[in-house]
Amino acid sequence: MATSLVHVREMGWSEGQEGYTTGCGQNDWQNKRWPCSPNQGYFGRGAKQLSYHFNYGPFSEVMFDGDATILLDNPALVADSWLNLASAIWFFLTPQAPKPAMLHVIDRTWTPSQREIDAGIGYGFGTTINIINGGIECGEQNKTKGQPVNRIRYWEGLAAHYQIPIEADEANTCWQQTPYGSLNLNGATDVLYTNWEASWKYHADRPGGVSFECNLVGYQTAYSALVPGDYEKCVTNFYGSHANWPEVRIVDQLPNTGGGDAGDGNTGGSNSGGDTSTPSGVIVWEAGVTQADVGDTVTHQGKCFTVKNKPGVWETPTQSNWFWEQVTCS
Template identity: 75%
Template sequence: MTKITPIALLLAGFTATSSYAMNPQPDPENPGGYIIERSEIKAAEDAKTADPMYDVWAKALETRPNTVVEAIYPDAATNPDNVKRVERVFPETEWNFLTQMAAPEYTYTRFLRAIGKFPAFCGDYTDGRDADKICKTSIVTAFAHFSQETGGHISKDNYSDNPLALEEWQQALVHVREMGWSEGQAGYTTGCGQNDWQNKRWPCSDGQGYFGRGAKQLSYHFNYGAFSEVMFDGDATVLLNDPGLVADSWLNLASAIWFFLTPQAPKPAMLHVIDRTWKPSQRELDAGITYGFGTTINVINGGIECGEQNKDKGQPVNRIRYWEGLAEHYEIAIAADEKNTCWQQTPYGSLNLNGATDVLYTNWDANWKYYSDRPGGVSFECELVGFQTAYSALVEGDYEKCVENFYGSHANWPDVRVVDKLPDTDKPVDPVDPPVDGVATWESNKVYVGGDKVSYQGAVYKAKWWTQGDNPASGGPWALESGTPVTPDPVDPVEPPVDPVDPVDPVEPPIDPVEPVDPVEPVDPPVTGSPAWDASAIYVGGDKVSYQGSEYQAKWWTTGNKPDAGDPWKQI
């Protein structure tokens, strides 16, 4: 996707305003970079995620330590409360009833551990909702999807392959690995090794295969990496280096519970469809998306299984048949406003949510709007978007990483460092430099934008564009408006200052006053094919020039600024 750069927005005449007190300052440790105070970052993040649903989503993804999880066994007195609820509403006898054809890697103990990892699954409610009923419905819903994703799909009448005459909805969890794949095979490595944010956050491991494993058939490195971060305290490399754990440990079921609880906004988490924490937006209602099993299909695989064109396709027909068989067996009532099907729904991937104000997103990306009061017009903020990025609004610290561009996912974004406190740059006004004609005296730490006026040493200057710290008398972003500049007396080269300890030899002054050096280089040939810098030309972010034997690249819009002076240029 081509992003809109700040200069494009400037040329389009579009500007933005914000209530956030963003005050980026030049980074004293990194020429060309900026520092921002952490409190400003936190205030911006809090304002963008003020809707209570963000807290609900984040709460649903809370986890217990693996040391606690691996101590879970059937009937153990120390089992967490949500695990005890599962044992009560879905005891091991029911597990055995539904898994008579299952692979041996799937066990009831592992099922309880997968649930124990996530306190929100079969958790408590404090608002009167029936937690036991929601728990039972959640488990049966999961098994309906297991039956489609990893089921045997063998007819009840096929005695040779199904001697127990099991219903197809009793044939879940037959496959622990995607058919045709085995450990040791490198595969599903599309995109691995590319220089992009996905590989920076979730780098593939040589020789590993990221084919489907587990009850949800987890696939591709970015899903293994994201799941690993949840399972192992933010460490993506555990499963990227050893994806086989998703087949051979309790992670084979935990991956499915994780998916069940994770919103892929604008798609809600399946749990929140079932327990009705989710409230469909008007756009979703208009698209036929409401409560019921059909919406969980749309969440999982809507692009392939939902919509009028997929009404008679085998996958959704089977999935709905398994749900209806399980719901009947376990006496789960279908409410009047619930739909088992999704053929009448617009798939989420085809749903136009542009401009909708009642839809929430869960990923951060750079805010590319133009801000006239900030360096280069850059926002120094991130915004919520409806597509996957390197940064999640549900992961603590990801907003700060987004602003810092931690994974290099924002092209042409300036270097940003977040600090606990900005340095104290307040300085008193020089008493010998009073205002001129009522125009305030220039302050070195203050940000000025095009059109602002200041007085400096007896003259008034007008800013041509954004500037901070540039002496008005030096030109550049400043133009003389009125008055006569006062210039300091030149240093007498004949009488250099004398150090009382190590006097300077007056016979050899450092500058020859008779033959001054011409500061303008008469010849400046291009370097590595880049054109020579032209003081009158306009350059935008990414433009390259040669200047006095070196090559430079513009960070943002500039004209008249020498490349070797630093911002807005960087040497390459």
Template identity: 75%
Template sequence: MLNITRCAWLVAAACALPGHAAMTIQPDPELAGGYVIAQADVEAQAQAKTANPMYALWSKALATRSNTIVEAIYPRAASNPDNVKRVERVFPESEWDFLTQMAAPEYTYERFLRAVGKFPAFCGEYTDGRDADAICKKSIITAFAHFAQETGGHIAKENVSDNPLALEEWQQALVHVREMGWAEGQLGYTTGCGQNDWQNKKWPCASGQGYFGRGAKQLSYHFNYGAFSEAMFDGDASVLLNNPGLVADSWLNLASAIWFFLTPQAPKPAMLHVIDRTWVPSQREQDAGIGYGFGTTINVINGGIECGEQNKDKGQPVNRIRYWEGLAAHYQIPVASDEKNTCWQQTPYGSLNLNGATDVLYTNWDGNWKYYPDRPGGYSFECELVGFQTAYSALVPGDYQKCVTNFYGSHANWPKVRIVAELTPPTDPSTPPVGGVAAWSATQVYVAGDKVSFQGALYQAKWWTQGNEPGQGDPWALIPAS
């Protein structure tokens, strides 16, 4: 248990413990029992913890264009963004029509192009020699294989009464825009709404709204609607929480699927980065059979139910693989020798304990509960990356600061923290520094080896101390003048 009272009012400079960066923490003059930290210190912490280049790549993949630009996208428009023009080239409207002959009318090629246009990274350019057109085509065909499972007709080719055009099942994607059995006005999938937890503080359910599956990915539950709304509407979760039907009746019905396609769910990679090989599987993942290929995208989507030896002959993964193989053959998508279409040989991500793995990156912040003897109450006043969902994402600017200040109250018993532009460290002007060494402060924490100036002399701390005046013996040792 942390000793909260011992250091409740100190100012801590974290410079003596190995493995954590210097950070000055001062009592908050505006809030009793609270603390203030400099903005620069917090930003430095966040940057140090996300220094791996993958974090920048993930953030870039989730970058979005304004909805004003998106809603000006039309097929064959000269003003269309470059990634939209690539899609029109490698997957023209005629191919869309070929794969959507059973589709609900809410799914259109124009809406597909707008969904693509929202995310510049989908079918975007590569500057390192990778074939952007080939990756784009493979991404679209992979998405359609999953669409065929998630929202497809699943009608046998031989069933001429229900399938008079004798369409292949992989041609039957996007039949359902809403989850079967649900309609607007019904309060489906409201489990968890109204609870006093961080999810409801961040993504509060709206009265009278249901969060059942909608769109190409069948987006479900309020926390997914809220997170998707933030991506679509400049951080505003309320838009889709208040009007979830937009995920069925606008271009968001396809954008939701592309958003999922681009979003890593640590430790699961983004599907795009499996396809374009930006992701490199860790050793633990390789040992669990997880590598490149369509099978890993199944693990990303629904591995707990569809992957592993026990699910080898299960309907859902068998369908997905069959649809992928039919589409890949029709569109002549090359499959590399190290790619597997199946995931029965893989451990589902939900069963794979990757916590603590040094070669696995995580994308959510949570409070760092390690004990720091040189900081107030032993608290870290930092957040760390964790392998489970939290209120704070490492891919969302400003979320590290929200985590440190516990914006959504998700860290029980976390100190009250306020971030300020600058700190003014307390000093005693009556004791000027000696030899450039800062004056002793009654509110400063010192650890073994720290030096201070006091009444014209230099002292060195022999152990942890705070409030003990130098010159009185323990815990200070006088440094003889040279």
């Protein structure tokens, strides 16, 4: 028997309407990483009702090999394609600091930290409401509000129908919880950190005392520990989120100063391990510097890749994906 979703767009909204554009156009890291497209609305779409550009962007990155623009430019795809269910699964599985993943609350691979316990947050359906929409539906002031009351009513009805046990330590409500958006978990030692932020720790042995490092933190930043390459972007301040951060360039190999390695018998830094010359017409990839166009061939760590879709300077080739096709070096 075939089934289908009844509402793939938020009720009252239709394509062509601009809406849910809060924050669009501001000079902040969210707009630099996930810039809103003109004349687009980021209202709720799909089984989960994915909303706002800062959700469409990261979901697009996961679905399309790091390319946020596909769904920022074409948000209707979340309603009109397989992405309507995929968006719900993505939100269900993905922790967004300071919030854990809904899955981890349900399967109890998440353990509430002491700060969360002190804020009334623990196991149960109520915490999933807090993760989805806590700022609007949780807290004492929202105890009788229609949205959380309806969610809880549906959940309790389904649990009874399918004989799903509700454990004694599970709370279905979230009126007794502090919304996650008002909760500071940074510095807690019993929290899963999933975002990188610049480290401002002073290092006397480094230029200017700057760390040139990033640390994991308990709040959302421009750089996710779940996204390959984001640590490098954090160190180089790719989205301009670190005020007064020095200019940093990352290279795969330090420049040859001609001194050679002590005791290796080389005085000119030459490599005696075989021919490492670059094939003719192939570009040597340097992260943060190399700009390659469709059809170009680059080499990185002994492998060669042809550009399928124009990559950014931090899309370092390691295997075939949306941007790269691994080819034989010749």
